[in-house]
Amino acid sequence: MNTTQQEGNSLLKDLERIRKKTKISNKVINGQLEQIITEIEEAKSINDYSQLKDKLQNQKPLTKIKQTNNECYAYISKLGKNMDKLYKKNLQYGQEHVELDKNVLTELIKTHLLRDGEFEAYETLLKESGSAESSFHQFFTEAQSIVKDLKERKLDSAIQWAETREKKIMNCLLFELLKQKVIQLVQTEGISAAIYFMRDNSSFQEQGQAHLYEIRLMTCSIFLWPNVENTKYHYLYDDEKNWPRILNLFLEVAAKSQNILTKSEIRTVFSAGCLTMPKLIKYNQITRNRSSEVLTNDIPIDIEIGKEFKYHSFFVCPVSREVTNSDNPPVLLKCGHVISKLSAHKMIANKSKFKCPTCPVETKGVDLPELIFI
Numbered sequence: 317m318n319t320t321q322q323e324g325n326s327l328l329k330d331l332e333r334i335r336k337k338t339k340i341s342n343k344v345i346n347g348q349l350e351q352i353i354t355e356i357e358e359a360k361s362i363n364d365y366s367q368l369k370d371k372l373q374n375q376k377p378l379t380k381i382k383q384t385n386n387e388c389y390a391y392i393s394k395l396g397k398n399m400d401k402l403y404k405k406n407l408q409y410g411q412e413h414v415e416l417d418k419n420v421l422t423e424l425i426k427t428h429l430l431r432d433g434e435f436e437a438y439e440t441l442l443k444e445s446g447s448a449e450s451s452f453h454q455f456f457t458e459a460q461s462i463v464k465d466l467k468e469r470k471l472d473s474a475i476q477w478a479e480t481r482e483k484k485i486m487n488c489l490l491f492e493l494l495k496q497k498v499i500q501l502v503q504t505e506g507i508s509a510a511i512y513f514m515r516d517n518s519s520f521q522e523q524g525q526a527h528l529y530e531i532r533l534m535t536c537s538i539f540l541w542p543n544v545e546n547t548k549y550h551y552l553y554d555d556e557k558n559w560p561r562i563l564n565l566f567l568e569v570a571a572k573s574q575n576i577l578t579k580s581e582i583r584t585v586f587s588a589g590c591l592t593m594p595k596l597i598k599y600n601q602i603t604r605n606r607s608s609e610v611l612t613n614d615i616p617i618d619i620e621i622g623k624e625f626k627y628h629s630f631f632v633c634p635v636s637r638e639v640t641n642s643d644n645p646p647v648l649l650k651c652g653h654v655i656s657k658l659s660a661h662k663m664i665a666n667k668s669k670f671k672c673p674t675c676p677v678e679t680k681g682v683d684l685p686e687l688i689f690i
């Protein structure tokens with residue numbers, strides 16, 4: 317028998333006791349009431365209330381009723397306490413207990429080390445755990461070398477990397493890299509070098525149509541160089557902001573290209589632990605002396621630690637109310653809302669576009685980006 321069944325049975329026993337006690341109590345109370353009624357009626361029939369006055373004055377029957385009621389309430393109160401105890405414990409059952417999978421943990425640590433460029437520690441972990449090479453090894457080796465270059469304000473390796481990857485994911489990054497390249501050329505080699513690059517670079521030419529407006533602005537700014545400080549183009553030359561932004565964009569796009577999170581899972585869990593621990597310790601201190609029954613290692617309280625720590629391991633389609641899976645994955649609509657792929661197919665039917673179920677924005681076609689929940 318498991319704990320829940322035992323606790324359920326204990327409650328049923330309490331209820332049975334209350335039922336029996338109530339039955340006896342009712343009998344006793346009814347008997348006392350009957351006695352009072354009989355005595356009043358007797359007094360009434362002989363029209364002599366002198367003895368009745370004595371009997372009611374010392375209130376023996378009423379004291380008996382009160383006492384019987386109190387006994388009954390004691391049983392009900394005990395049931396209430398047991399239910400409180402069970403209810404509080406049940407909060408823990410609401411928390412899903414996840415067994416720690418050592419293989420998953422090793423993979424996460426391997427990815428974490430590679431992501432941080434800790435290649436030596438990664439190799440040691442492989443040897444000591446007997447684990448296989450991570451499928452991300454090559455990717456992170458390349459990515460780390462590009463990150464190093466970007467930190468030294470060298471763009472060529474990143475541009476080359478983005479040029480050889482899937483255009484759909486890379487377009488935005490590639491344009492930002494090329495834009496920065498033009499700005500850098502203006503700053504280091506002069507206006508002519510920048511103009512030649514814009515004219516001769518085939519990747520830059522390809523970006524022409526999609527980013528025409530930005531390219532025009534950039535070209536205008538080039539001819540103002542170096543007097544851009546007080547113009548509306550000054551942000552293009554703000555190296556302190558632009559380089560970190562490009563580095564972050566690269567990390568984001570690179571992670572996206574591998575269907576992995578931008579931030580390390582290990583670091584996220586560690587940060588969440590650091591943020592929640594002080595509050596948990598405080599909660600533990602407050603509740604320590606209250607009830608030893610309720611306190612366990614799993615404290616069922618919700619602690620708000622910010623949006624960046626909100627993760628969802630599954631997604632329920634707002635249209636079909638079904639949990640999505642690999643056969644029917646969640647897809648991103650143009651407006652940023654998400655529904656399941658099957659729902660998107662049903663909604664578009666034979667039309668060329670359909671309206672988002674949440675907002676008025678229309679999405680064209682059914683070839684929508686799939687979201688992957690990790």
Ligand SMILES: [Zn+2]
Pocket residue numbers: 649651652653672673674675676677
């Ligand atoms: Zn929408």
